[in-house]
Amino acid sequence: MISASGEQDEESFIPSTxxxxxxxxxxxxxxxxxxxxxxKSQVVVPKxxxxxxxxxxxxxxxxxxxxxxxxxxxxxxxxxxxxxxxNLIKAYYVPELHRGFVSHPKGxxxxxxxxxxxxxxxxLTFHEFVYLAxxxxxxxxxxxxxxxxxxxxxxxxxxxxxxxxxSPQECDDFLIYAHLKRLGFIVMNTPEATLAVGEPxxxxxxxxxxxxxxxxxxALQFLRIPTYHPLQxxxxxxxxxGQIYEALNKLVPFYxxxxxSQSTSYEECNKSEVVKYPKFTFDVWKxxxxxxxxxPGLPDxxxxxxxxNSSDYKFPTYSEMKLIFANLSYDAEExxxxxxxxxxxxxxxxxxxxxxxxxxxxxxxxxxxxLKKGYRSFVLAVMDDGLTSFVKITEADFGSENVWxxxxxxxxxxxxxxxxxxxxxxxxxxxx
Amino acid sequence: xxxxxxxxKRYKYPLPIHPLDQLPELIPHNPVxxxxxxxxxxxxxxxxxxxxxxEFSSGKHITIADxxxxxxxxxxxxxxxxxxxxxxxxxxxxTLTRLGLEESSTALEHVTEKRRLQRLEFKRERAGFEAxxxxxxxxxxxxxxxxxxxxxxxxxxxxxxxxxxxESEDVQLRSSDIELFNxxxxxxxxxxxxxxxxxxxxxxxxxPVLDMSPMTLVRSLLGDNPSYNNIHDxxxxxxxxxxxxxxxxxxxxxxxxxxxxxxxxxxxxxxxxEYGIMVxxxxxSFDYTWYSSAARVVGGAKxxxxxxxxxxQKPKDEILRLWQNGQFAAxxxxxxxxxxxxxxxxxxxxRD
Numbered sequence: 001m002i003s004a005s006g007e008q009d010e011e012s013f014i015p016s017t018x019x020x021x022x023x024x025x026x027x028x029x030x031x032x033x034x035x036x037x038x039x040k041s042q043v044v045v046p047k048x049x050x051x052x053x054x055x056x057x058x059x060x061x062x063x064x065x066x067x068x069x070x071x072x073x074x075x076x077x078x079x080x081x082x083x084x085x086x087n088l089i090k091a092y093y094v095p096e097l098h099r100g101f102v103s104h105p106k107g108x109x110x111x112x113x114x115x116x117x118x119x120x121x122x123x124l125t126f127h128e129f130v131y132l133a134x135x136x137x138x139x140x141x142x143x144x145x146x147x148x149x150x151x152x153x154x155x156x157x158x159x160x161x162x163x164x165x166x167s168p169q170e171c172d173d174f175l176i177y178a179h180l181k182r183l184g185f186i187v188m189n190t191p192e193a194t195l196a197v198g199e200p201x202x203x204x205x206x207x208x209x210x211x212x213x214x215x216x217x218x219a220l221q222f223l224r225i226p227t228y229h230p231l232q233x234x235x236x237x238x239x240x241x242g243q244i245y246e247a248l249n250k251l252v253p254f255y256x257x258x259x260x261s262q263s264t265s266y267e268e269c270n271k272s273e274v275v276k277y278p279k280f281t282f283d284v285w286k287x288x289x290x291x292x293x294x295x296p297g298l299p300d301x302x303x304x305x306x307x308x309n310s311s312d313y314k315f316p317t318y319s320e321m322k323l324i325f326a327n328l329s330y331d332a333e334e335x336x337x338x339x340x341x342x343x344x345x346x347x348x349x350x351x352x353x354x355x356x357x358x359x360x361x362x363x364x365x366x367x368x369x370x371l372k373k374g375y376r377s378f379v380l381a382v383m384d385d386g387l388t389s390f391v392k393i394t395e396a397d398f399g400s401e402n403v404w405x406x407x408x409x410x411x412x413x414x415x416x417x418x419x420x421x422x423x424x425x426x427x428x429x430x431x432x
Numbered sequence: 433x434x435x436x437x438x439x440x441k442r443y444k445y446p447l448p449i450h451p452l453d454q455l456p457e458l459i460p461h462n463p464v465x466x467x468x469x470x471x472x473x474x475x476x477x478x479x480x481x482x483x484x485x486x487e488f489s490s491g492k493h494i495t496i497a498d499x500x501x502x503x504x505x506x507x508x509x510x511x512x513x514x515x516x517x518x519x520x521x522x523x524x525x526x527t528l529t530r531l532g533l534e535e536s537s538t539a540l541e542h543v544t545e546k547r548r549l550q551r552l553e554f555k556r557e558r559a560g561f562e563a564x565x566x567x568x569x570x571x572x573x574x575x576x577x578x579x580x581x582x583x584x585x586x587x588x589x590x591x592x593x594x595x596x597x598x599e600s601e602d603v604q605l606r607s608s609d610i611e612l613f614n615x616x617x618x619x620x621x622x623x624x625x626x627x628x629x630x631x632x633x634x635x636x637x638x639x640p641v642l643d644m645s646p647m648t649l650v651r652s653l654l655g656d657n658p659s660y661n662n663i664h665d666x667x668x669x670x671x672x673x674x675x676x677x678x679x680x681x682x683x684x685x686x687x688x689x690x691x692x693x694x695x696x697x698x699x700x701x702x703x704x705x706e707y708g709i710m711v712x713x714x715x716x717s718f719d720y721t722w723y724s725s726a727a728r729v730v731g732g733a734k735x736x737x738x739x740x741x742x743x744x745q746k747p748k749d750e751i752l753r754l755w756q757n758g759q760f761a762a763x764x765x766x767x768x769x770x771x772x773x774x775x776x777x778x779x780x781x782x783r784d
Contacts, residue, residue: 287783
């Protein structure tokens, strides 16, 4: 596991999040031989390597496979297991509320999970309850309604807990929750309140701008007619290819991605009131030490869960996606700021480094990164009989970017700028 | 053999309509230069001296037969696909080389063929070594020793390949080659350039390059009285094509990668396509498997997968009316384009 995280660090130097991650290397295979080192027998096991094309009659392949399998089983069976009775945390499931509580909470899980009430009792959502029980952090008990004390509350097994899921949907949600938790993410239920951000106030203003812009569009259309006239290229003279492109690219209107918080209001009022749209289930944060349950800040990802085999769900259409985007909680500054650096700014030292890089990046590379990265996004978790796959749906905006090639002779201004940037950078370095 | 032309010069213009870039220099303190400039400005034109001849061959294939015009469309915006080549019309050149009538060419098809032969040779050698390996294993030789031998074998193979590259090729003749020549003993022009319907619309409607009017073109594509659905299907494809073309992308068919279009930044000779476009109606919703398989194919070729949603913003009968009147600009501008980047999200890669 240790080595796996080391690999991860190396990979993150390449802006892999910008590339379409579909190469074989992304499935992080677990090398069980590292865990095996922790267990009693201390066997050194070779990593599972490449397969041969077909059985060759010798046992070389079987031997490799056997050793790797054995490492896996040994690590599970030989390791010292169990819990110290003193550290045992008893948690009780309350059937009426469909949640659990811990009366004397302790442990690091409190950092990201549970909610402590006035009496110092930590309330866990059912997901948290099952997850912690699966990990062995808490031992689950069934709270009997007829008794105040916990003496006679029966202990529960993991099977019992799974029986308590109210719907298949809840079970799906849990599987995704547990998957992301095990990978180290901080996962919380998306609060209901954020889903309906104050629309009524912003209702009037955008409509007027809409009509204005449509009027302007009409006017433009009137002026534009000669563009597609057969005599166009006899009457008008274009001195660069760029001008020809500009004449062409006014024809097809497009949705420009939202880049600031102001422009969202227009979209929000479009349909939102009546239309039913899919809702986020989880907010996800990347693992970080400074996380606070009370003030978590904006989530890094928002997860929408979709069961592929259920009849009530279907892949969102474009208008549904727009509604989902409109209901995202996101940081407008990050959209533009992050697109400049190509990476969302995280740690302090990291962001400084990124900024220095960003200065040296020529505009066309920056544009390339903007296009690859897109703008607002959410994560779709697709559940297919217990198998999860994640898809990131991002707003793209090709309409606002022009990519035609400009010969370098047409860009005399760009060059000294870059040079100056380098100069100042160098001088700053010498100052240090 | 023609002299090598650098790509930047050969593919100088991104569109078949060229800008006026031959204008003389304007010297502010020399009035004569103003007059000269003005004369040049007024006398020159953007439009082509002669439009490119296009015809419908065998039903629905939009083809261009003249070799010069084929090459012109390829070199100025990478339009069309030559029917006997990969995309650039190179069949004639390749055939002449094969028959030994001209020196070797550097057509892409040749490079591919060479690579395939090398690969075949490699596979044969490898199979031979696998047999040796198996023999060693049966004899109980240690795995490390086998690994060492394998490395040695691969190294020697590499060295041999380098030598092979330098060898020259032979002339290959087939018995049917005689039929390729006409009465004057000249190689016949068998190859034609085929345009996608959307390319043909772009080259008639948006840029007047082909000698056909947009109206005749769509009549031949859809018939005289097309239904709304037929118009719609063609329109969304064209709107997407025009959208990307007009923002400077080189758009080519994406059928090789299971999507509708591929976007090249400058063109196929310059770099690989970066995006695979799937054109959809704004209310389309398919099974997840459909999205995931399409994205896998595109992603497997290291391209980003874009869902390009086209939304109709006017009533259907108005579209029909405008279409019948030939007001294509109005038809196309009543569709709105929205784009979604579809990307697999791997939790382990997004953790820090």
